[in-house]
Every structure is written in C-alpha cells, then in structure tokens.
Amino acid sequence: MLNFIARRIAAGALLLLVISFLSYLLLSVPDTDVGRTLLGQGADQAAVDAKNAALGLDRPVLTQYADWLTHAVRGDLGTSWFTSEDVTTAVTARLPVTASLMVGVTLVATLVSFLLGVWAGVRRGAADRFVQVLGVIGYALPGFLVTLVIVLVFAVNLNWFPAIGYTAFSVSPSGWLSTITLPVLALSVASVAGVSQQVRGAVIDVLRQDYIRTLRARGLPTSRIVLRHVLRNASAPALSVLGMQFVGLLGGAVIVEQIFGLPGIGSMTVTYTTRGDIPVIMALVMLTVIGVVLINLLVDVMIGWLNPKARVA
Amino acid sequence: MSRTTRNAALAGCLAAVLTLTGCAGGGPQGSAGAQLNLATLTSPQSLDPSQAVGSALPFFQAVYDTLVKREADGEFSPMLATEWTYDDTRTALTLTLRDDVKFADGSAFDGAAVKANLERFKKGGGAAAKWLKDLTSVEVTDATHVTLKLAQPDPAMLFYLSDAAGLMANPAAFAKGDALKTTPDGTGPYRLAKAKTTIGTKWVYERNADYWGEELPYKELAISFFDNETAIVNGLRTGQVNAALLQNADQQISIESDPRVKTTEQEFDFQGLLLFDRGGAITPALKDARVRQALNHAVDRKTMLATIRQNRGAATGQVFGPDTAGYDKALDTYYAHDPAKAKSLLKSAGYAKGFTLKLPRMSAIVNDALASSLTTDLKAVGITLKWEELDGSTALRKIFTDRAYPGMVMNMGQAADDWIVVNELVTPGTFNMFGSTDATVGKLLPQIQSGGEKQKEAARQLNRHLVEEGWFVPFYRMTYLHVSDGTVKITPQSGMAVPSIYNYAPAG
Numbered sequence: 001m002l003n004f005i006a007r008r009i010a011a012g013a014l015l016l017l018v019i020s021f022l023s024y025l026l027l028s029v030p031d032t033d034v035g036r037t038l039l040g041q042g043a044d045q046a047a048v049d050a051k052n053a054a055l056g057l058d059r060p061v062l063t064q065y066a067d068w069l070t071h072a073v074r075g076d077l078g079t080s081w082f083t084s085e086d087v088t089t090a091v092t093a094r095l096p097v098t099a100s101l102m103v104g105v106t107l108v109a110t111l112v113s114f115l116l117g118v119w120a121g122v123r124r125g126a127a128d129r130f131v132q133v134l135g136v137i138g139y140a141l142p143g144f145l146v147t148l149v150i151v152l153v154f155a156v157n158l159n160w161f162p163a164i165g166y167t168a169f170s171v172s173p174s175g176w177l178s179t180i181t182l183p184v185l186a187l188s189v190a191s192v193a194g195v196s197q198q199v200r201g202a203v204i205d206v207l208r209q210d211y212i213r214t215l216r217a218r219g220l221p222t223s224r225i226v227l228r229h230v231l232r233n234a235s236a237p238a239l240s241v242l243g244m245q246f247v248g249l250l251g252g253a254v255i256v257e258q259i260f261g262l263p264g265i266g267s268m269t270v271t272y273t274t275r276g277d278i279p280v281i282m283a284l285v286m287l288t289v290i291g292v293v294l295i296n297l298l299v300d301v302m303i304g305w306l307n308p309k310a311r312v313a
Numbered sequence: 314m315s316r317t318t319r320n321a322a323l324a325g326c327l328a329a330v331l332t333l334t335g336c337a338g339g340g341p342q343g344s345a346g347a348q349l350n351l352a353t354l355t356s357p358q359s360l361d362p363s364q365a366v367g368s369a370l371p372f373f374q375a376v377y378d379t380l381v382k383r384e385a386d387g388e389f390s391p392m393l394a395t396e397w398t399y400d401d402t403r404t405a406l407t408l409t410l411r412d413d414v415k416f417a418d419g420s421a422f423d424g425a426a427v428k429a430n431l432e433r434f435k436k437g438g439g440a441a442a443k444w445l446k447d448l449t450s451v452e453v454t455d456a457t458h459v460t461l462k463l464a465q466p467d468p469a470m471l472f473y474l475s476d477a478a479g480l481m482a483n484p485a486a487f488a489k490g491d492a493l494k495t496t497p498d499g500t501g502p503y504r505l506a507k508a509k510t511t512i513g514t515k516w517v518y519e520r521n522a523d524y525w526g527e528e529l530p531y532k533e534l535a536i537s538f539f540d541n542e543t544a545i546v547n548g549l550r551t552g553q554v555n556a557a558l559l560q561n562a563d564q565q566i567s568i569e570s571d572p573r574v575k576t577t578e579q580e581f582d583f584q585g586l587l588l589f590d591r592g593g594a595i596t597p598a599l600k601d602a603r604v605r606q607a608l609n610h611a612v613d614r615k616t617m618l619a620t621i622r623q624n625r626g627a628a629t630g631q632v633f634g635p636d637t638a639g640y641d642k643a644l645d646t647y648y649a650h651d652p653a654k655a656k657s658l659l660k661s662a663g664y665a666k667g668f669t670l671k672l673p674r675m676s677a678i679v680n681d682a683l684a685s686s687l688t689t690d691l692k693a694v695g696i697t698l699k700w701e702e703l704d705g706s707t708a709l710r711k712i713f714t715d716r717a718y719p720g721m722v723m724n725m726g727q728a729a730d731d732w733i734v735v736n737e738l739v740t741p742g743t744f745n746m747f748g749s750t751d752a753t754v755g756k757l758l759p760q761i762q763s764g765g766e767k768q769k770e771a772a773r774q775l776n777r778h779l780v781e782e783g784w785f786v787p788f789y790r791m792t793y794l795h796v797s798d799g800t801v802k803i804t805p806q807s808g809m810a811v812p813s814i815y816n817y818a819p820a821g
Contacts, residue, residue, distance in 0.1 A: 045714065258544065
C-alpha cells in the first residue's frame, strides 16, 4: 500500500510539473498586454513598456517560466500583478472559504445521498420513484437558479441567514456556520441528486446478489444485511462519484461564491483569470492539481479499504 | 434500525442543524455611526499613492489626505494645503501648507514631503503619472511653502492635486521598497486595519485617533470588492452593505422597489462611438465630416437608450458632461435620428453606396443588444458594420498599441474639468491616436489651457465645433444609481462615479 501511495505521489509531482509548464505557456501565448491592462488605455506607451519591463514580461517566455519555477519550488509564488498582495497569503486567505464549502457539501451530500439512496434501493416502489424524481429535478435545475432562489428566500426575504459574506471559523464558529449554510445547501442539490442515484443503483445491484439471498435465508435481519453487507459493497461506486464531484465542485463553487459574495478560490479564479494575473493563476492551477491528485488518491485508498478486491497487489 | 428510530434520528439531526444556524442568522450588522460597509466593483492595484487612479480613489482617501480637497460639487477647498495661488503666467503654483500635520511615525508633513511625493508620482510609472508631465520642479521655500513650476499652464492642476497626484504619503516609506503597496502610510482620517483586511477582497480602515482634521462620522470603514452586482444588491437588501453604486439597469430596477433602500441618481459615464480615424488612414470615408455627421444622424439614440439601458440615461450628441463649462444642453439633441439625411450626406460625400466600418467588440462594453442595434441603424443608411470580437486584454493591444481600428465603442467617465476632457479626447494621445486636429481646434485649445473666463467660452466653442464636425458619435449618458440600505445618506461626487469617502453620513 505504501509503495502504491508513493508511486501515486511521484506521478502527481510529475503531473504538477508538466501542467505548470503547459499552463504558463498557454497563459503567455495570448496576445495580451499586461502593462496596458494594468495602466489602462490612457497611459503612454513608454509607461506601458516600462511596466512590462518591471514585471519581467519583456523576457522570453521560457526564461519567465524558469524564473517562476525556481521561485515556486522554494515556496515563493510571487506577488499579484493586479493587487500587489503576496500570492501565498492571498491564496491561503481564500482557501478556508472554499474548503469549508467543499467539505460541507461533501458531508451533506454523503449523508443525504446515502440515506435517500439506501431508502430507495431497499424499499423500492413509491419511495424509489420519489427519490428518482427528486434526482432528476435536482440534476435538471441550473445551479445558479437554485442559488438565486435560496438567497432570495432564506436571506433576503426571511432574513434567517446573511445574504453575502464569510465569517472565519476562528472569528466566530456560529457566524461561520451561518455564512456557509446557504452556499452549502445550494451546492449540495446537484451533488445529492447525482450521488443518491449512484447509491440507489448500487444498493439494488448488491441486493440481487446470491449471497444476499443466502444471508436472508439464514435469517439475518434486513437492517444488518443493509448496514454490514449492502452498504459496504455499494459504497465503492458512490465514493468514486463523490470523489469526482468533489473536484467538480470547484466549478459550482465559482457561481455560488459569486452570488454569495464569498471571498473563496472559485470567485478568485474567475476574477484573476479575466485580469490575466499569471502569478495568481499559476498558484491556483497548482493548488487545483494538488487537490485533484490527493482526492483521487484518497478515494482509491478508501475504496481499497472498503473492498479488498479493489486493492492493488 | 426500525423505521421509528430512523425517523427520530433524522428529526434530531434536522433540529440540531436548525438550532445551530437559526441562532446565528444574518441581519444588519453594526449600527449607524459605527461601521460603514461599502461595496464596489473596482479594486486598487496597490495602496501606493504613486499607483493611484481616480476610480479607486476612496481606497486611498481613507488613509491619505490630498493637498487640495475636492468637494462633492467639484469646488476646491483647503486640505493639506490651505491656500494656493498662480503667478501671472500660470506656470508657478504656490501652495501654503498646514503646519500641524504629522505622519504615524511622528515625522512632520512639510514642504519637503510634498516635493518628494510629487516627484515620486511623476516618475512612479502609475496610470496617472502623465498628469504631472508638465511639472518641471518643486521648490521648497520653507516648511509650509512650496512652488510647483510648470513647463506650460495646466488648468487641471488643482484637480490633479485633489486627486491621485495630490495624495501625500510619508517620505520615510519611500525607501522601504514595495511596503506602501500593502501598508499605506499617510495622514488620512483612517488607518488600514491589516488584521481585518484581506487585500483583494475586503479592506477595513479604522479611525485615526490622531487625525488633524474633523473626524468622519464612521469609526470603521470597510470596502468590499465584488465581481458582480447581484451579490451587492442582496447585501444592500439585508443591510450587510450600507452603500454602493449600481451601473446595471436591470439591477437598478430590481432594487428600486425595495422599501428599505434609498437611491440617488447620477449621470456619469457616457457610451458612444469614438472615431479615431478622422484622417481616413484606415477607413478613408471617415475623413469627410459629412460621413461622420451621417453616422450621427443614423444612430437612433432614443431607441438604443430604451432597449439597452431601459431608458436609464439621457441621449446626447456631445462628449462634454453636464458638470463642465463646455457643456451645452442644446447639443444633446443636435443630431436627430434621420436616416434620409444621413443617406443624402453620404451621397454628397461620394459614398452613396455606403462603405464598410470595422470596429472592435469587447462583450464587456458592447453587449448583444448594442451590437445589433448599431449594426441595424448603420445598415439602414447603407453602412456595413463589421464587428471583430476581441477579449479584454488583446483588445487593448490591438486598439491602442497597433491602432488597428478607425474607432471603438466605449464607456467613458465624464470629468467635471474641461481641460481633462480636452486632454482625454481632443489633444493627440490615447483617444486621438491619429492626432487629428483642425484650425478651430488649434485656436481654441490654447485659450482653454490659459485658464480664466476666456477658458469657459472657448470650451463651449470647442464642444460645439466637435459636435458639428462629428468628431464622435456619442449615444447617451448612463444613469448610475447610488443605493444605500437606508442607514446612509450618500452625496454623489461631481465628475466621479464613486463618491469620495467624505460624502457618506448617517441618514437623519
């Protein structure tokens, strides 16, 4: 197992290097003029050239990348071109916001999906149809619409929760909970819709297996069969989907963070990418790659733990 | 697990969640006078005054004072400088400075500090550095007197000193590399609370207990950056945002009906087609004033205003804003929508069959409605409009560095100062990139530059001349809406979309 993890981490590091190079290249290729964007259309060409030179943009792209890489490996990700903030500080300040969202959504989605999926798979009939219809609705509703409705109802009209902003957990745990509840709710809808269908399908598949019939024949209570045997075997496919969704959540987080005015990684990615703030974008790309690698590793390890058949030799 | 226990467990979970969150519900935070929460779509690139620009001025005003204060109506009043006088040639501006102002480290604000700041601003490479291009030297007579020597008169100099160029930082900070970018050091009414601030997201300022002047009504000032107006509107509705400016017409309409909010209208930006190629280098037809007049007659400003801005604005044919001396109300309606006249003008100019006009399109400025209505209007008089889709940063290079287009559709702030309008749009430079001019312009510019009473009349004549010659094809001035959550009284700032930080007070 340790060998497997080490190999995966080494592959991840290589992936990080390749992606960093490609990203830098892609970001530098467009015919953009950062100095001009920074100083605005009213600035003299000489001032624009001076600005570009000050940022080192007058050098060849490969030199720029080598410079970025040598600093990055030492932990120096540079300074944002558009806000002058230290990139590491900027990203770490926003990371807890998005991390709160993603972990919150994963917890909520796991709990609710498993409850709904098992309920539908075990009981079938009306309960099953109900969950399936819920799933279709949850999947079909556009994320931004769900988010807007949730804000309007629970924040603007009922005033139960704040409509915008984020309170750090360290500042006030209850404030933190109140600021992330609605965003988590909004993001969970699609996740629950997807994962609960996976769980339902897997539960039905497992229930059809011969060994379940044998267990039943031996007189085991249904609750024990479901908890001990069905859930364990049905978890693997659900976990894979959850893992994929966790990564995909970043996309949903963009919209939710924008509508809730949350200063997280999602809204940051959009704002800084439109500006063309390469030091910040590179840091975000690196962070995402590391996140994806780690999550996939975690999911594989968990599936292996749940299902011995899936373990690598 | 039996069904009953399962249901009980579920209900328990639900109750726990509701209790936890319910008690921590939202609602207005802080009371009037304690904290002012502003929301904005603009963020500063740095808090170093040498990099300051007008659109992000409030971020700087909190921590820095300017030499001259610009009141809400645009009049100048004393701030760090108590008096200012020009010599007869208007090339030497003498300032008398306050003698009781100190920076946070105890060092005095004096003539030497003014000299150091102005020289640094001029060489600092900021977007507004060119404002001081005519500043040849700053002579420090004594601690409270300095004289700014200018290569030629600049009637907007006092404006600059009340804006980015007049922000005074502690010269001791200049030696500390990039420190000022995130650690401002000025004499202003507030100090940046670094612990509560996340640069790029939320800037929190706390009242400066040692402030030399009259304190502002709020103990704490927080400016939050948002990338969309939906979040701002929701914040205003729940009282989490106390004041903000809404540009989007739909967002304006969505919040106006809310009984909790207070609104104030202001016409600031104008939207229009800026023609650069009046010499006909790219599009030969544009060399003829009749063609440019035809363009002006072809556009249906009223319909555009109705469909694109839901009538939130005023149609106009001039680039000078209502706060300038050059503004003439009659010029707003100078060009009636008259396709027949446009056609005959084109015919007399030798373009009876029309011509092709190629313009850059950035979706942030030219939305689908605007693009299609302009295309339709011009097609009706025989002009084929071709849009070239560009993304923001590429566009700037192609338009301003490569000069690839004969004009562009632009949203422009309308300065309150005639000379600034002239410098932006008329003198050879960014928006007059081909350097077009004529005898009338050549005669009037020096008169505007020299200042005094003659200046106002000259500005009016210039404005009329530009409209008659069809230098531009302005569409309309856009109405922006200052919205407060009801706790704040906002006074709009003349010549600026965002109000100065001095313009907020608790609603009475």
